[in-house]
Amino acid sequence: MKKIKNLICLVIVFVILSYTLSVNSVSVIGTFEVDMIGNSKYSGGDEFEIRIYVKNMSNINGLANGICVLIADVIYDENILEAIGGEGKNGFELTWGTTLVLDNKDGVNSETELAVLRFKVKDGIEAETTQIILSDITASNGKDNIPTNNVTKTIYIYGEDEEIDIELDSSIYIIKTEEDINYLTKVPANTTVEDIKENVTVNSYNVYFKFYNYLGEELEDGDRIGTGGKIILFNENDEIVNEYFVIVKGDLDGDGRVTATDLAKIRRHLAEIETLNGMFFKAALITEKEGVTVTDLAKVRRHLADLENLYN
Numbered sequence: 001m002k003k004i005k006n007l008i009c010l011v012i013v014f015v016i017l018s019y020t021l022s023v024n025s026v027s028v029i030g031t032f033e034v035d036m037i038g039n040s041k042y043s044g045g046d047e048f049e050i051r052i053y054v055k056n057m058s059n060i061n062g063l064a065n066g067i068c069v070l071i072a073d074v075i076y077d078e079n080i081l082e083a084i085g086g087e088g089k090n091g092f093e094l095t096w097g098t099t100l101v102l103d104n105k106d107g108v109n110s111e112t113e114l115a116v117l118r119f120k121v122k123d124g125i126e127a128e129t130t131q132i133i134l135s136d137i138t139a140s141n142g143k144d145n146i147p148t149n150n151v152t153k154t155i156y157i158y159g160e161d162e163e164i165d166i167e168l169d170s171s172i173y174i175i176k177t178e179e180d181i182n183y184l185t186k187v188p189a190n191t192t193v194e195d196i197k198e199n200v201t202v203n204s205y206n207v208y209f210k211f212y213n214y215l216g217e218e219l220e221d222g223d224r225i226g227t228g229g230k231i232i233l234f235n236e237n238d239e240i241v242n243e244y245f246v247i248v249k250g251d252l253d254g255d256g257r258v259t260a261t262d263l264a265k266i267r268r269h270l271a272e273i274e275t276l277n278g279m280f281f282k283a284a285l286i287t288e289k290e291g292v293t294v295t296d297l298a299k300v301r302r303h304l305a306d307l308e309n310l311y312n
């Protein structure tokens with residue numbers, strides 16, 4: 001009898017144990033990625049920054065309250081680069097020795113910038129290609145350790161006599177050059193100058209920006225920037241070093257919004273009453289076909305009716 005009791009006890013323990021194990025295996029954490037954003041071309045003596053983001057959390061439910069701690073080893077060639085500081089972003093605290101520790105009382109479960117790391121290219125370094133690697137990355141949601149793949153950022157160092165193009169980089173906008181004209185595209189309607197400043201980086205510290213609308217009027221931080229708007233980069237001698245035109249899909253009058261006026265513009269273009277030119281023509285190429293089509297009109301109309309979003 002005692003033997004049977006023991007057996008029953010054992011079975012119960014086994015059932016409870018396997019249930020607990022299976023519950024744990026159900027709560028398997030989703031994956032995520034880490035990204036390093038920043039320009040990649042510098043010369044000896046330049047200081048630069050790398051922004052660290054988490055993104056692509058494919059199983060938000062599994063992440064529950066999101067990522068609140070992330071650690072990684074930061075590997076770089078100390079003969080070429082020197083770490084000169086950094087800071088946490090969006091509530092994350094940065095502690096950086098050989099290992100980088102980022103922690104926050106709150107977790108994040110959508111694409112978020114966690115930190116900025118600052119480096120200096122050592123004086124006299126010329127024509128080198130070097131890498132900054134985040135390895136052994138592990139995050140936590142306060143419950144589980146969640147590892148992910150290494151990330152590498154390649155840095156090209158130019159010689160003293162080589163000219164470096166001062167360029168913008170961005171994790172959310174697309175920067176492209178067509179026929180020697182630079183464009184900042186994938187800019188959604190209602191984007192302000194401040195939004196752009198927060199979402200671009202430039203490969204030089206000695207550069208400042210000015211923003212203009214399509215009429216050449218200077219814009220301030222809170223102003224919307226629309227199609228045909230321009231970002232001009234100046235060096236410390238107030239000389240223009242580069243410029244970018246802004247394209248906001250569906251904004252065909254340059255006010256940075258998509259309204260009935262824009263709908264009318266695309267209609268009139270299709271009816272051959274008034275032709276869309278230059279930047280405004282590019283902004284009307286919603287489907288990115290060769291010319292402006294009926295589908296482009298349909299998409300703007302559906303966007304205005306909240307049936308579709310031009311920027312998703």
Ligand SMILES: [Ca+2]
Nearest residue numbers: 251253255257
């Ligand atoms: Ca508009």
